[in-house]
Amino acid sequence: VMAVVPLDATRGTRPAQEAPRPLRTARPAPPRRSRAGLVLPVLLALLALPLAAAAHQVRPTPYGDHLVRVAAQPGGPAPRLRTRGAAVEAYDTVTRWRHTRAGRRPLAVSAAPGQAFALWSDGMVTDTERADGRSVRWHRAIPDAAAWLRTPDARGGAGVLQPLDPGARMLAVVTPQRIAGYRTEDGDLRWVLPARAGCVFEPASFVRRSGVLLVAQPCADSAIAWSERIIAVDGLGRVVPGRTPLGNGMPRAGLRGGVEKELAPHR
Structure with a gap:
């Protein structure tokens, strides 16, 4: 009788070979830019500069000003406003220039040598070069005036703009609450005269006498003397006996090379 002995089929056999790993391929090196490829972005940047400058020019100005020179006429008398x-x-024989502001309309104008003052519906005061309208020198907002200018009492801004001094070196802006004096050369605020308590100024009620501006100041209290209901101002502020006002001239160079402001003399 033959016995059958079970055999291990795995003995003596070679181990199964592992599957071959995929070979790593080297990444292709980025192509080197030629000189022509470097020049193209530079040319595009140079071409964009004029476009950026043009976009800067067409941006709206902070105050919405738009000046148009209609006719250039150098010399001759100053144009009227x-x-x-x-x-x-x-204008004179023809319109020389035109000044508009986006969304605003002018209420009143006042002329001075070389300067054109305008009061606008938003309570802004502007000073434009009178001869050719080349630029607006300065803008000044009148406090608490925009709402008042929309009322019938404002009378279209009559009497609000009052040039002072023989050479109009100062501009008085008269509103019911206050009279403010601005230096016309640069629009610097030099003095403020508030209305008396219980009283208001009437810009449209004024007269001029010997370089002095007289403005009516009606009061609710009948006990206030009539002399207190009329206020006299000039370029230095309110006209009162014995005043020692500050100067309104431009700052000048001091002895030490700095800037020296004009001060009132010693009392």
């Missing part, structure tokens, strides 16, 4: 629609115009 007028309001027409939404514009301030300077």
Whole structure:
């Protein structure tokens, strides 16, 4: 009888070979830019500069000013001023220039040598070069005036703009609450005269006498003397006996090379 002995089939056999790993392929090196490839971005940047400058020029100005020179006429007399629609115009035989502000309209104008003052519906006062309207020198906002200018009492801004001094070196802006004096050269605020308690100024009620501006100041209290109901101002502020006002001139160079402001003399 033959016995059958079970055999281990795995003995003596070679181990199964592992599957071959995929070979790593080297990444292709980035192509080197040629000189032509470097020049193209530079040219595009140079071409974009004029476009950026043009976009800067067409941006709206902070106060919405728009000046148009209609006719250049150097020399001759200074042009007159007028309001027409939404514009301030300077004209003689023809319109020289036109000044508009986006969404605003002029209420009143006042002329001085070389300067054109305008009061606008938002309570802004501007000073434009009178001869050719090349630029607006300065803008000044009148405090608490925009709402008042929309009322019938404002009378279209009559009497609000009052040039002072023989050479109009100062501009008085008269509103019911206060009279403010601005230096016309740069628009610097030099003095403020508030109305008396219980009283208001009437810009449209004024007269001029010997370089002095007299403005009516009606009061609710009948006991206030009539002399207190009329206020006299000039370029230095309120005219009162024995005053020692500050100077309104531009700052000048001091002895030490700095800037020296004009001060009132010793009392």
